[in-house]
Amino acid sequence: MKFLKSLLTLLVVVIGVAALIMLPWPALLALLVAFVLWLAFTRRGRQTASIAGIGVSTLAQRLGSSAVIVIGIAGVVGVLVAMLSMAQGYADTLRRTGGNDSAIVLRGSSAAEVSSVLTRDDAVVIAEAPGIARDDQGKPIVSRELVVAANLPQKNANDADDLGSVQLRGIGEEAWKLRPNARIIAGRKFQSGLHEVVVGKGAQRQFANLEPGATIKLGGQPWTIAGVFETDDALESEVWADVDVVGPMYRRGSSITSVFAKLTGADAFDGFKAALTSDPRLQVDVDTTLSYFGKQSEQISKVITIIGIVVGSIMAIGAIFGALNTMFAAVAARAREIATLRAIGFRGMPVVVAVMIETMLLALIGGALGGLVAWLVFNGFTASTMGGGVGQLTFAFKVTPALLWTGLKWALAIGFIGGLYPALRAARLPVTTALREL
């Protein structure tokens, strides 16, 4: 019998937590409304509300032990949301880089731009494909691009020889039309044919001395920085220069790594891809930039998410024990009170629900606090990684409402488990024993 009961309790825990995690917010809201109605309009509900009222009103007197639940859960939610916001920010930065209406062409089965090689002739053939948007003069908006890695001295380095890797992208004339979101925020664009570069805002944050007018060494030769650009995406971590100057400098001749094309619309992609993949002169992979950059981020954001969830789970288990501890103590302290209530006719159910309400309320405060701290500290926090490509990529952590909601759900789940067992104990305690207890 006892075994059956504990099995039942475990089942309730599993169902409750699963419901919290699985159900979309409208369903949870409906449940909440139904619960409030029950509290307000049924006899049991009103009994519950009055017991919960007593519990909540005495919370302030038990500030220390209530804080254990709040802070414990805030810690879990804060760490979880921070880790997830890192994955989110990284994925968003890369996904923003692409769109449905532009395409990237790489040599067949190249995992990334750097490992692809195309010839100038390939680029000419690609530019003739159908579905490419044209500019005012009727020229197709296609950019031949060459991505290489370059070493630059890092900011905050111990010595000037502390080099970091940056992605250097040689771009064609049409690149600026292809990426209307690229704006010059200081200085001017580079002039084609000259040893001039524009540096991204992200690269500027990461490497030393990238100011307009300054001279840097790339490929063993001095280059003048013409200006600074921003794109609000992954490209911002790069340095751009004329593709026809970068190629010879890096001993690539006229070969390139990729061709970007602006399409007339998202629906033009299938025709564009079909034309290129069936062309016997080419052996290429064609992808929308959205899908290409999305894929680049997949692995790393998955790894960060998994780490976040593992760390969060271990912390959550610790927090559950903390919550159990506090609530057992709270219930024990009120044992006589609860027994009195039951002696004058209150049933077990309202007692259980009232203790649960109290715990969930504390958990909710903890979750909100943790989310708030994560948002205040980490929203917009910039970090950089080399994980995805050949250059450092700067990205900002992004605490989204969806992540905060995830954090709150974790908080409620912890509160649910941490409250249920003490609540059951409160209801099961024999009235006579409890009344005699000091």
Place this chain on the structure above:
Amino acid sequence: MKYFHLVWAALFRRKTRTILTLLSIIMAFLLFGLLDAVRTSFAQVGQSAAGAERLQTGSRLSFIQTLPQGLGAQIERVPGVKAVTYANWFGGAYQDPRQQVFSFAVSPNYIDMYPEIELDPAQRKAWEADLNGVVVGSALANKYGWKVGDKLPLMSQIYPNKEGSKNWSFTIDGILHSKDKSNAFLDGMVLLHWKNFDETTPYNRGMVGWYVSRVADVNDADRVAKAIDALSANSDHETKTMTEQAATANWMKQLADIGLITGSIMGAVFFTLLLLTGNTMMQAVRERTSELAVLKTIGFSNASVLGLVLAESLLLLIIGGVIGLGLVSILSPAITRGSGGVLNLPTVGASSWLLGVALMLAIGLVIGALPALRAMRLKIVDALAGR
């Protein structure tokens, strides 16, 4: 020590509470152990004794830029250099273009430079005789079920072969084992012959990705590195030479700020733990006010009451912490085995234990301090009267 049973009895006065608190502490130290293992494993990459003797020479322009093969002979003549080897990044992927394996095209003496690699002499001989042969790391061999004699198809993400196809096929001639389990990277690589690579792909033409040289005297490494870089100064292939340790540290720094991430998580964990156990201790002492008064009445001095309470909180932390770190020692090899070498969690090292024990003592003292002071200042009369 004679009061140990007293402390023990006080600790388990309320079993549920103590056990729940212990479980929280165990969880905190479990997390600490895992994170610290990750942190140290990142910090220790390339910090072996053999690694200190090795210098890495790569292009100053960027890590994807290659160097001429002729430079090797020049480096060999630099005073203080014992031996030179070279390698190229092959960029191999197995089965799926995204499933990358660390694969390098290396010169014949590459393995001699890494005394931490173990390769059966017979297998080594077979590999040296077989131009199209490869040797593979044991972790990879276990993961994919490769055996000596198997054909190994690899797709290079960069280099096509003579037919213009990027699908290469090799024969597995041997399995590499790393002597030092902490350097798991060595167990996860595929080595092919540089000569085979250079002759087969039309794109390389005698270029080398990087040189590794061994110096005769570790203390002389800085001077040798400068001398190597001077060889190519002002040429079109300037080099940058660093010790293996410095190169790896530079790489890790660019990869991610592991220290910051693990540091902030641990900060959050221990802050939470401090509050949680601190509250428990306060509660425990408050409950026992009258008992403590009795102890004082029968002659325990203020100092020994202070000591008793402090010992109790220290004991709580040490039991929880040791179990937590012990769990990591059991768990991490299990995870490593379970993942087939993909996830390589090192076991808790001596430094982690040391740091862990220091943390246990510090936290134990901090959370014990307040209740202990309270217990010490207790006035017998007030406490017994329940005031």
